[in-house]
Amino acid sequence: MNYLNYVAPGLSIILCAYLLWAGYRRPNKKHKHLRAFAGLAAITSLYLLYRDLSANHSLSVNEVDEIIILTPGSSADTVNKLLAAKPGLKVYTTEPEIAAANRNAILIEHVNEISGPGKKDPVPDSLSANQAVESAPKKIHLLGYGLAEDELNRLHNKNIVFHPPYITRHFNSVNWNRQLHTGEKLVVQGSYNNNEPGKLNLILTGFNTILDSVSIPGNQLSSFQLQTIPKQKGRAVYTILVLDGKDTIHREKIPFETISSEPINILMLASSPDFENKFLKQWLFTNNYGVVIRTTVSRNKFNTEYLNISGIKAERINSTLLNNFDLVIGDATALSKLSGGEVNSIRSAVQEDGLGLLIKVDSITPGSLFFNSPFRYIASTALNNQQLHLNTSDSGNAMPVLTTTRPMFIANTEQLRAIIRDKEGRVFAATAAAGSGRLLATTIANTYNWVLSGDTTAYRRYWSDLITETSKSKLVAGLYSVDPSITMTDMPAIIEVESADSLPFAAKVNRSLVFLNQQFILPFQWQGLYWPRRTGWQSLASNNDQPFYWYSFGKNDWIELRASRKIAANKLKLSQAIDTLIPGTTSVVNGFQRYTRIYIILIFIICCTYLWIEEKFHNSR
Known part of the structure; x- marks a missing residue:
């Protein structure tokens, strides 16, 4: 059909020239300019309709109906159902382990080897000629935990159907203070999705000692908080256990560092x-x-x-x-x-x-x-001893019962922040x-x-x-942080240093020099990228500061948590992509929009109608 792309413009030009010549030779010269304009408009609209139809036909020839992309966590049953419904579907993956386990899967290096509409990608080195990815699939079935954000962006907002796996009994979120001072509490907070019947117990342990525990009801997404005050100094790795009776469902690491505080x-x-x-x-x-x-x-x-x-x-x-x-x-x-x-x-x-x-x-x-100005004290009217059931306002953790005589409590006002309350809500600190x-x-x-x-x-x-x-806040020379909070081995970690130093400086990470870039908007922030190569503690130091330590997790750590986070990120990204393709938008790659096509057809009909009426009634006179 490529030769028609040259023939059609030539025929249109010849036809326009003929209409102009015929109008010039006609004896009745009335309305000759209007006839010439109507003729040119009719031929132009006809040519545009041809271009629209040819573009859509070319797109339909090059498009593949559907393909499948497998990511970690893909369900074999889902793959089999899709292949049973459409046996000709191609299956691709970027994971060598998945390709080795699934004989139908074709290994590709990057998802952008699946080209966008109207483009033809060269066959990558990792594929043979008969395994090349067909151009522009109409629909992509994405199986497993999903793709990284940059990989989703490379798919050019195609029609993606996400098939995430069902994850049973998993951490939905978790966080804890990675660095604390002597005497400070280690607080592990998060949420756990116990999506099956039966109660579970979350237990925080350290050095073979149970430090805190909490129960998670069945068929419920529940928040939890575990805390303890570590007695040791330096770096340590505690463990959070999830128990179903005596069976251990999860065993995850909680690394942190206890540093000596400056003397108060x-x-x-x-x-x-x-x-x-x-x-x-x-x-x-x-x-x-x-x-x-x-x-x-x-x-x-x-x-x-x-x-x-x-x-x-x-x-x-x-x-x-x-x-x-x-x-x-x-x-x-x-x-x-x-x-x-x-x-x-x-x-x-x-x-x-x-x-x-x-x-x-x-x-x-x-x-x-x-x-005394911020506080107003209220004396108890009770004459006998009272038992106070106290708890901390921030965490809600109960303290042992304390017996006291005629206790005073503090009137709670907007100016105050309560620290200690009793079960009746009275403020004691x-x-x-x-x-x-x-x-x-x-x-x-x-x-x-x-x-x-x-x-x-x-x-x-x-x-x-x-x-x-x-107590008075202490000034620190620099603040360090690493993102993401759960850093994985052989995955990029963003190192951020907050420092008043205006001169360029580098950080040493495990004896490797990492140069940091100063942020334009926040000049006190410096950022760099590092790829941990081993599991365990990583050290970071800049200038003459004390080293900052963080922990790099292995591929078997926090599997379900990372999976649920990735599924949630993919769902959010794909929902945003769908929102950008709502009906009525002006995003069309090939051909005209429907309403534009209607306008062209109307112009063609009006012009042809005018030429017929003018020839029928005016030229015959």
Whole structure:
């Protein structure tokens, strides 16, 4: 049909020339210009219709009806059903393992070897001549977990039918803090799809010890949270188990690193010796906090103790003294008895320098004091002892029951963020911003009872949360991150460094030099690409900073999670591609749109009708 592409224009030109010549020779010269225009328009529209029909015919000849692309996770039953319905379907894959296991599959290197409409790709080296991919398939059946985003883009928004496999009992999402400081909680959060009947147990283990567990109901997608405070320092790999009774369904790795925190120096102000301060200072000392305790003995006389710290004189509280500390913990009574100059020094250090102030509310003090302004305390009317069922507001984890006498609680306002509540929703610890620093008030005065009852974990969790929430933030030289969060061996990992350094610099990854590009919009961000070649811990260091470690997983780790993420990404990408091809859009590759074709036919009919009427009624006169 290619020769007609030359004959048709020639015939159209000859026909136009004949009409012009016939109109010029006609004796009746009336309407000759209009007749010439109508004749040219009729022949032009006829030629355009021919071009449209030939283009569509050429496309239908070159198109393959349907093909199949296999990706990891492809169902053999789905392949057999498609081949049974249409035995002539070609099957392609980019995975050598799939090609070896499926004798019908043809191995290709890239999906762009399946060409777009109207294009003819050369036969790749990996294919023989009789295995070449036919041009422009009308429909692609995509089986398995799907393709990467760039591979989907290479398919030119073809009509893709996605056939994902059914994944039973799998993690839908998961995340945890990869790096934490000593005393900080390791929190593993996510969601699990238990799409079968029967309860499952998720268990976090470390060094052959069960650390936390949670139950997942049957036939339900449930969120979960597991947490613990690691006792060891350095890098470790915990395990999350999914158990159905005694059967282990999944065993996945949770790698993280515990680093030593910069010492936090704390100034404690006590109005008198008591058990709460005694147990607290002992716990702070054991956990390597630098502590100065100033206890009031009598008017203007104090007893001062120094734990893990020296060379500081605490007789008078002023800005010079407070520059040595990250946090002040004080009884409300002790704080209220400070001189005006000392109170002003603490307020200035909190609001301007970011010092934290933790108030242990042992009495109702004047509301005019700056540290009382965000808080309003409500005394309990009960005369007998009460059992408090406390839990942390952020995680909702319950703490052991604590018995206390006439507890006070804090009125919850928009200015506050609750830290500790009871099951009735009453707030017993809350924090508020105060300039650059933070204020935190707690009305629980006998947390040492947890230690006396042997529950040191609850005591440690309680005070770690309060100190972490309130203490002065430390400045870091650089921040490191790796994307994706679950990095796989032999897959690209995007390394990102946040640094104020304006000079180009490179990072060393496992002794390999990786050059980082400065981001144009965010100049403090530097990015580079690295392909881990081995499973396990990877080290990253730039300039003279301490190395940052991340974990590269093997191909057998988090299989179902990665599969579900890829399926979700493919569904989203294909739904967006369908949205761009809705009826009425102007995206047509070959031929004219239907409404354009109708306009051309109408022009041809109108022109021919005019020429017939003009010849019939005007030329005969």
